[in-house]
Amino acid sequence: MHEAPFYWVTEGCFIANGDDITARDMHADGLRSVTGWQTDYGRSGECQNGQGEGWTVTCYYDMNETGRVKLRSCTRNGGTAPNTKCSSWSLWVSISTGDPA
Numbered sequence: 001m002h003e004a005p006f007y008w009v010t011e012g013c014f015i016a017n018g019d020d021i022t023a024r025d026m027h028a029d030g031l032r033s034v035t036g037w038q039t040d041y042g043r044s045g046e047c048q049n050g051q052g053e054g055w056t057v058t059c060y061y062d063m064n065e066t067g068r069v070k071l072r073s074c075t076r077n078g079g080t081a082p083n084t085k086c087s088s089w090s091l092w093v094s095i096s097t098g099d100p101a
Contacts, residue, residue: 009085010034012047012073016098019063021071023049024056031075034083037061040068040092048079068092068101 009027012035014020025033033049047059063069071090074083094101 010049010073010075012036012071014069014071014093014098015058016094016096019061019095021045021047021059021061022056023047023059023073025049025051025053028053029075031077031084032079033057034074034076035059036072036074036083036086038070038089039063039095048076050079063095065096067095069095 009029010033011024011026013022015022021035021037023033023035035047037046038044041064043063045061047057049055049057051057070092072087074086076083092101093099
């Protein structure tokens with residue numbers, strides 16, 4: 001049995017200095033890159049990148065500096081369609097420092 005090669009197609013990042021979330025598209029597959037996020041105090045959202053391969057979109061969110069945030073990266077066929085493939089949720093990181101928390 002031959003398995004298809006595994007490769008990353010999207011990447012998400014949290015930048016503590018500014019409370020930024022990024023969504024980077026790493027593969028020309030026609031899908032958008034979506035970085036979902038959740039805080040430990042009940043907020044959640046997503047940063048979407050429909051620009052295409054090689055582009056990174058940065059989304060700004062004003063978060064509670066005493067909280068924690070976790071992320072996951074997904075692909076999506078269009079702005080409102082369901083996610084097609086997602087990574088596991090990251091570990092919690094401090095919103096104020098970006099360090100594991």
